Amino acid sequence: MLSKSATDVRLRKALGANGQRFTEQRGAVFRYLAQTDVHPTAEEVFLAVRQRLPAISLGTVYKSLETLVGCGLAVKLTYGDHSARYDGRTDPHHHARCVSCEKVLDLPGELLTGEIDSLRETAGTFTVTGYRLELSGYCPECVPTKDLLVTA
Numbered sequence: 001m002l003s004k005s006a007t008d009v010r011l012r013k014a015l016g017a018n019g020q021r022f023t024e025q026r027g028a029v030f031r032y033l034a035q036t037d038v039h040p041t042a043e044e045v046f047l048a049v050r051q052r053l054p055a056i057s058l059g060t061v062y063k064s065l066e067t068l069v070g071c072g073l074a075v076k077l078t079y080g081d082h083s084a085r086y087d088g089r090t091d092p093h094h095h096a097r098c099v100s101c102e103k104v105l106d107l108p109g110e111l112l113t114g115e116i117d118s119l120r121e122t123a124g125t126f127t128v129t130g131y132r133l134e135l136s137g138y139c140p141e142c143v144p145t146k147d148l149l150v151t152a
Helices: 004-017 024-035 042-049 058-070 113-123
Strands: 075-078 084-087 093-098 104-108 134-137
Touching (some): 024 042, 042 058, 042 084, 058 084
Parallel strands (some): 093 134
Antiparallel strands (some): 075 084, 093 104
């Protein structure tokens, strides 16, 4: 985990490269995302950050998150129900999402180049610019008992 000063240097550099300016609110949001391994919603980020910055608004958190995503410092994980979670990890990795409690866990790795090339060929004229792999199932706390999985 980076120190506060190293995190702020990384943030200032990325913001400047994208024509944005550093604000303490953006710094607080980025520091929170950089130090957590959960994938919080904007509301969860707001609740955590306002402990340090009581005057911050939910709207400012939303704008800060979108700025961080636009600068490549965070990833927005969107779902079919229009909900979103944010990930401070931008290195290649996958996710596993619990269908019961909606917890999102990081999984190491990325698809091999040959697999990606094969998918590109299958897509034909579709131009592939990226991919996202997410496994869905039950986390250890939510996994149904065998009795519930057996149908009569």
